[in-house]
Amino acid sequence: MTTTPLTLDEIYALVYAALRNAGSNDVNASAVSRTIRNAERDGSHSHGLFRVAGYVKSLKSGKVDGNADPEIIKVSPSTIRVDAKNAHAPLALERAISALAELAQAQGIAACAIVRSHHFAALWPETEALAENGLVALTGVNYKNWVAPAGGREPIFGTNPLSFAWPRPGKSPLVFDMATSAMALGDIQIAARDGKEVPLGTGLNAEGKPTTDPSQIANGGILLPFGGYKGSAIALMVELMASAMVGEAFSYETALTDNNDGGPPPGGQFLLAISPAILSGNPQWSTHAEQFLAKLENMEGVRLPGARRHQNRLDTGPRDINSELVETVRELAK
């Protein structure tokens, strides 16, 4: 694989130009460009420039409204709904997080339902931003039904990622963000592109047989949940919370209505935010947690979730990007 070095500013500028060319207005294009730049900054390649073509396709097909103005609706004393109005998710999320953080700090806990959004990124930007406001955060989305439940052979769950963040005042939050499938779809697509094998147990081919070939899984095959029936239960929880709980579609419903333009389908998302300062009643809650986290960080063979991304973030230099991918995005940005 040949690579091309791009600075973070160049990444932002390329994405912004590609989105504006495809019809996004400034606020929407800026929000998506920040999301993609930050993904490349943190080494989260499957959610970086790799996604630009899909974002552009969804604007060109008319599925996503690049001029949408997401609206926040107060639903009850501790819940809000954000109608993304068919925007790409990032602008809706920036507005949602600010409102949700304020509400959780006043109420102790708050929830946000996001509807009519098109999510095509990682989830850690959401939980990390809430944690940077001193809040414990949890979020999940569903997608199209690619994943079979444990014991089954028909796909019904999305890859249903779940992200959690723990605030660490003065430090980067502890953050995990994981597909509840054995592997994230973006990682399978990248493995297929790069001709790499995936571990047995990741998925089945179109004939329902186990395979290590990611292109067989991505083309007519199905994914399996991580961790057997326990991981399958977590996938089920995310599926229910990101759909009926927020008033949005299940993964199998989304698959039936999406126009399959290669961009993000419409869907829902839940966000929960909890104030540990309020709930614990302990002004030293963070010191208490840091004693525990220090033990974990000092344990041989163990790394805190999110630590590699935060390490990557310290590098302000250019990123080496797949040259073919850079060419694709440059064409779109012309």
Add this chain to the structure above:
Amino acid sequence: MTTTPLTLDEIYALVYAALRNAGSNDVNASAVSRTIRNAERDGSHSHGLFRVAGYVKSLKSGKVDGNADPEIIKVSPSTIRVDAKNAHAPLALERAISALAELAQAQGIAACAIVRSHHFAALWPETEALAENGLVALTGVNYKNWVAPAGGREPIFGTNPLSFAWPRPGKSPLVFDMATSAMALGDIQIAARDGKEVPLGTGLNAEGKPTTDPSQIANGGILLPFGGYKGSAIALMVELMASAMVGEAFSYETALTDNNDGGPPPGGQFLLAISPAILSGNPQWSTHAEQFLAKLENMEGVRLPGARRHQNRLDTGPRDINSELVETVRELAK
């Protein structure tokens, strides 16, 4: 294994007598007896009569106060704290659930921190009770540090069970309740008692070597998380939420302070409750969810989490209990 048939009423009466003998007052003994009877009713043997000796030991050692009067404290508009005052958890939980359900129905979402509680049961009674109030529910507890994080060889997490319930008006809720270790401690202790092997990957022996002998894991060995680094992240989330987030001890702190009488150590618990009716804004939220759940239930090889327990519950007849266990409890009840 020889067994002795006991009716559900006989189970309740035996447990109640054993707890009263050991110093519990009526309200505390009743709450624990209901919890144990319901566990046996649902086939959840590792949380049934098997636990009575431990409950009794914790009363006799003075660690648990059988006359405690758990108190509910309103902390913020959407959060409550329940000081269990060193009671066994069931009485504190009955009070917590009633207050939390009311708060979540008014606010849309609410959280409860339980502190100074001694939890020795399954978690599904809590989430199921909240779901029977029309709420989505999530709870978790930690314990003593028996479980190593993925990649590590030192125990730092408890078995950290997580339970989730989805309300199904007119039906039993969908409920999962799972240790985030590869196996629950109670199940390992039962396997050791019955001389059964456990799957490789469940834990390591005292020398840090993989073993299928549950007694080697339970005596000086360590447990591993389910599902590799993803399951380990879930275990970490439960550990943080059941300790620093609610103002209680981490598993490793509990292990240092517990008197090791064989009963439940003191600790914390978090409970979250969300109104899908409020958050979704969809009066048909349940019908929508039922369409999805019907698909899942009709899928070959798939069973909804909790379905086996709810099936067991329909049997109102006597339960066949390990005879040695019955003798132990009868002695305590004399």
